[in-house]
Amino acid sequence: MTDPVTLAVIRGALEQITDEMDLNLIRAALSPIISETNDCAHGLYDARTGETIAQGGYGLPQFLANMQFTVQRLIPIAEAAGGFKPGDVWITNDPYLSGTHLNDVILVAPHFVDGELFALFANTGHWMDMGGSAPGGWVPTATEIHQEGIIIPPMRLVEGGRRNEGVASMITANVRLPQQLLGDLAAMINVFALGRRRLDELVSRYGVETLRACIAEMMARSEADMRSYIEEIPDGTYSITDYFDNDGVEDRRLAVKLQLSVRGSELHFDFTGTDGPATGPMNISDSTTRSLCFVALKHIFPEVPVNGGTFRPTSFTIPPGCILSARYPSAVGGTTDVVQRIVDVVFGALSQAIPELAPAAPFGTTGVATVSGHHPRTGHYYVAVYPYPGGYGGSSTSDGLVNGTPPGSMAKFMSVEMSEHRYPVHFDYFAIRDNSGGPGTHRGGCGTTYGIIAEADAVVSILGDRVDHAPFGVSGGGPAAPNKVEFETDGRRWVPPMRSKATKVPVRPGDAFHLASPGGGGFGEPLERDPALVEEDLNDGLIDLETAVNVYGAVIAETRHILDRPVYRVDCEAMQRLRAQRRVARPRMNHLQGRLA
Template structure:
């Protein structure tokens, strides 16, 4: 097969085949990770990601199509931190790390980095992330809404060698398992992540064997250049100028006052720069965001607006983000960060959407639900005679957009994850879902209304459990744009011994001990509306009435 000519470089057919081949390597890693994991949050909800990362700076070369978008930028920073931290990597090594301050998110997102060797030389890195339902800490599941330092949130792991030249370091494993709950599940998740990396190494070796090292490297460089060109072409459609957006968080879980995310976006031709320095200062509670998560939030926001640009390091070249030091979205040790990846990231993205809404209304949408709805329930099941931890997140409404209503029960803005089937949860844990339904009236009104959130009630059947919540949009509904109204706020109700309680911080709380018959009810936000409500067509109104909305 001819792969190059002197005038045009690599031929387009080979370029496309290699591009899809790299994606397939990552997607197969995702599949192995999913099918071999013990935790339903990975095997059923796909809260994981796998990718290929470059030498030197850890830049993203490719990520699986089913990987969580928020990990696009995060795992670049993780891989880069491992490169900086370890100069002793050998063939067969696997690095384990979850340190938020070293290119991470919250402690429950545990990363592994494997140097990939080809013909005796390191060629790239294979990295993945899996959300472990627990990494220790004050509350089961790790979503400790009242933590005031990272050490209260769980086990923090610097880049350590889990595998040494193909052999698992049992001392490292023992330390990890001794510090987390339900350790028999975690060893399964550990082996699943390693298996995914091994599968990626086999497939990547086959790809390079087939097309040759020089051709694959040339294709990667060309793909990065093309992604940059596409992104620049999109940015060039935004009128030059400075645009401002503000999003608010309910509280940090400790101090019951809102936090502000303020973004200024400067567009100059095909370059775009972000300044978040006017955001609130570091907070006491766990809603601080580390730099890797803040940076990745900007990347994912732009990808939502321009979704057709292929994911690799090239698409980020036109995007400049100033480090917002001195704010709660630039967390430094020992600030707690449990809510950064699942919640703060979505508020950052919301601020970006609101800032650009007037500039490019034909490419923007009203704010989505913007919360993962994190709920953890941990306890002892007397029937199975075992401890358990159930971690669950739910969907919400997407914002109305320029051509239609928002999606109902869409996944969070940061991912492609889906809620775990309630039937699976009922089989594994001592709970039953009394109802799971569309939350009517939750979409913001507009020419195109927001999508609806969901409503569910989960009840304890036996034993005991302790519930914790870390959610958002409980005080401020997802905003509409261009005259659209905001979506409904998040609501949580807990019933213990027949008494209904609402958390003091509305969307956050912990330490709710539940017994048989006690229940938790959650109503997730709807999306904001797009355009003036009076501009909504009679046809769309009748359609909603016909469907019973």
């Protein structure tokens, strides 16, 4: 047993190493999707088991367990090729092995102490373009992986400290932004030197054996912590079905079915009955599905540290070939939206078991818009990427977050100022989307709405969802407002045939596109909401007068104006009388609103 002080210091130091690696890459990368959106991750892994030792806290959580599964699958491949050697860096973006989509490139580097393999570093970075049929890699009409870009099978990119220039040239010859890619690649490789230096400092201070003992103890304690949380969930099986609107190619809904079984200190996630494979790109790998289940658990149990021990009390049934267990050659570019639905269904299942902890559905779509073309001032090709912010679901203790990052990925929206500085676009507006949160005792957070006007010829692709199937409320709360996508070209506004998915729409100077993300679902009966909060929401513009009166039972006692803005005061006593009448007249709501359970 390691003494608790040493254990705490070493755990903090290991986490600090991966945090510092995150920040180093974010500051060094050329791609704004890394430097502005933080679409990257770093981790340290056990060289024998591949389990996560520590993972950085500044990258995207969707890589939470995904990199562990990648490392575990890469270890036997490397051993068959002679094993890891000092100075090696392996590379892959194979989505069926490493998960996510082709743009997320994973590097793995061994770390040796006194000639013995001690651990493995890994990082993931989103490269802006991988040479697919649409710039940026989000191709809503893709029907196979080869339409989305180049696949890099697991291979040594750096051997003995020397980069294989043939491999690098092969990659850059197949992408639209080769110089940007090379800059990101160099930054990703160089950050391993920082990790090695910091880990060597820790080894020199405490010794290998103490570090190994602390790592084993960290994992054991994390496993025990997770089991203790699971034991607080009532035993049983909790079922939910949610849907995607379509797959971008065939206009039919796709079901995601989850039966979450709790038995003592163990969880089993069974996705039997889930549709697929999708004809279009709405598929993900099984490793990504598992990773996003852990992301959802981390939202609900945030105190549990991120390491391999946390993942041990879980098991999975994911039918091969369904949309959550993609097989070659299925397209996977819709990963960014599919991962959000995994979080949604885990929240929905757990809300039936532990409503005091699990929230309603968040906005459930990354809604990535990609703008690309040649910059009129420089002549250089550019790709600009805009992932949605939106609303989170209400919970038993609070309203949902307004204008939050996607809970499955946490990818940040590029700042308006940076976007207009770098690209030939300008924002017509960027605002909170009023009245978009689902009603409830604790309402869902509001989504956002923005409009981008092109300043030069370009093409725009959008890959989103949640138009036909809005984020659900729980415990009597209502669903949120659905997603909305519109183009404005040649003087008219129009909606894409697939509602939230469009590929390579040509735009001219002055043309625009308009997006409005969903809010989060509501938690609890809306008629139980504090009248003071209803008044506050109404005066803040988060709900409109019609919603306040018809949904929340508001009775307006006074209306005055500040300039041209109305300010309302509600009559709390009259509200309570009206609400009592409505409760008698209205049928009792189901637990899950807006979704089949």
